[in-house]
Amino acid sequence: MGEKLLTISEAAKMLGVSIDTLRRWDKKGTLASLRGSASGYRYYLEGDLLFFWNDLFKMAEDWVLKETGSEPHSDLYCQTNDVFQNRLIKLQNSLSCLTNLAVPFSLIVALIGEVGNNSFDHNLGSWRDIPGIFFGYNLEKKYIVLADRGQGILTTLKRVKPSLTTYAEAMQTAFTEVLSGRAPETRGNGLKFVKNIVIENQLKFFFESGDAKLSLEHGDTSLDIAEKIPLVHGCVAMLQF
Amino acid sequence: MLIQVKKFGTTLSSRPMGKEAYAAFLPVLREIGKEEKVDIDFDGVIVMGPSWADEFLTPILRQYGDRVSLLNTKNPSVKATLELLIPPSPQASS
Numbered sequence: 064m065g066e067k068l069l070t071i072s073e074a075a076k077m078l079g080v081s082i083d084t085l086r087r088w089d090k091k092g093t094l095a096s097l098r099g100s101a102s103g104y105r106y107y108l109e110g111d112l113l114f115f116w117n118d119l120f121k122m123a124e125d126w127v128l129k130e131t132g133s134e135p136h137s138d139l140y141c142q143t144n145d146v147f148q149n150r151l152i153k154l155q156n157s158l159s160c161l162t163n164l165a166v167p168f169s170l171i172v173a174l175i176g177e178v179g180n181n182s183f184d185h186n187l188g189s190w191r192d193i194p195g196i197f198f199g200y201n202l203e204k205k206y207i208v209l210a211d212r213g214q215g216i217l218t219t220l221k222r223v224k225p226s227l228t229t230y231a232e233a234m235q236t237a238f239t240e241v242l243s244g245r246a247p248e249t250r251g252n253g254l255k256f257v258k259n260i261v262i263e264n265q266l267k268f269f270f271e272s273g274d275a276k277l278s279l280e281h282g283d284t285s286l287d288i289a290e291k292i293p294l295v296h297g298c299v300a301m302l303q304f
Numbered sequence: 305m306l307i308q309v310k311k312f313g314t315t316l317s318s319r320p321m322g323k324e325a326y327a328a329f330l331p332v333l334r335e336i337g338k339e340e341k342v343d344i345d346f347d348g349v350i351v352m353g354p355s356w357a358d359e360f361l362t363p364i365l366r367q368y369g370d371r372v373s374l375l376n377t378k379n380p381s382v383k384a385t386l387e388l389l390i391p392p393s394p395q396a397s398s
Contacts, residue, residue: 078378084324152315155351173353173381179356252354256388264306 069108070095074107077203079116080114084138086151119199123210127295132193142195144183150198151176157202157222164234164304165265169208171304174260176270177253178209178300180266183194186213210299216272230273231288237287238277260284267303305336310348312360317351322359342368347376357385360386366388 069097075082088094088104094115096105119139126135134140141147151172158168182196190213199208213219217233227233237254261268261279270277278292309316312325336342342364351391365372377383 144320151317153313159350167380169351169379169381170384172315172351173317173385176351176353177355180318180353184355206369230337250352252358252388256354256384259388260384 067110067111068097069107071105071107073220074112075104076111077112078201080138088138093251102275111186117203119208120206123197123208123299123301124295126197126269127212127297127299128293129296130297132191134193135197137178139197139199140195141179141198144180146195147179147183151179153201154207161202166304170260170264172267174257175207175209175302177256178302181253182209182213182298184210185219185299186211189214197299204304206301208299208301210297212297215295215297216275217304230275231290234272234275234277234288235268235286238279261302265304269301270298271300272298305332305340305342306346307342307344307364309344309346309352314348314350316349316356316360319355319359322356325356326360326363329374333367336368340371342372343375344372344392346379346382349379349382352379352382352385355386355387357389362389367386 089096155172200207217230220233267280
């Protein structure tokens with residue numbers, strides 16, 4: 064299966080990116096194509112694409128594990144919320160064309176929007192080093208990844224709930240209580256919304272911040288929060304649909 | 305008054321966009337009569353999340369409360385967002 068040769072449009076469809084993006088990646092060496100010598104057309108080995116895109120979560124996790132950050136690849140990086148909103152609409156358009164989704168695409172987009180918006184809303188002006196978020200997805204494998212090098216969930220929530228001492232407590236609070244890290248504003252619904260959608264639909268959601276890791280899926284009645292090491296600098300999230 | 309939410313966009317996600325929508329619409333909201341009903345129509349909305357809705361809808365609901373009717377709320381993201389922002393009242397759930 065991995066040796067199957069794909070045209071550039073087939074490869075673009077599989078990865079959920081545009082043909083122009085693939086051309087750019089080819090030029091930069093991010094994802095090299097095979098060129099037919101006579102035609103000059105670009106072809107891709109299916110196995111190369113799978114290898115390239117399978118590691119999106121690892122790429123994002125590596126990004127938030129590093130002590131010192133650097134900008135992610137431009138196609139996976141939204142420096143500002145405006146860029147994120149544009150790419151969210153692009154994701155929405157791609158998802159709306161898929162006929163094999165078990166969950167309404169509007170719920171997936173709304174959920175991802177909340178996770179990404181949270182990063183911007185809580186870290187604007189306080190990013191650890193790199194402003195903005197990592198945002199990538201693989202529509203073939205049906206997963207979406209987001210990450211930020213922000214303050215992390217404990218620092219953010221401790222401002223309004225000083226009794227919090229661990230990332231696990233902060234994560235429990237974030238996903239169950241209406242409590243905003245932007246007091247005196249009363250909002251703080253975003254991650255409750257995420258939790259509700261995941262447990263009511265055929266979805267799996269992973270969220271890491273600091274030394275806490277949440278795994279949540281359809282039908283869960285409580286939060287599964289475990290300790291993880293090494294420390295995540297900010298947050299990283301993955302939705303499988 | 306009829307508020308057609310799709311006129312603010314069909315993908316309604318971020319707080320800054322919700323805040324801007326509310327600020328831009330405020331002069332129109334001020335024209336609502338003292339006893340006038342307010343219909344908020346979600347027809348045509350593709351995606352709506354609680355961040356946008358909290359900035360746009362929450363202040364309208366707070367101000368006009370029981371005069372507000374929410375129409376065409378079947379879109380799954382609209383439905384999920386409204387359920388979160390407007391928990392069923394004790395009366396409605398009993």
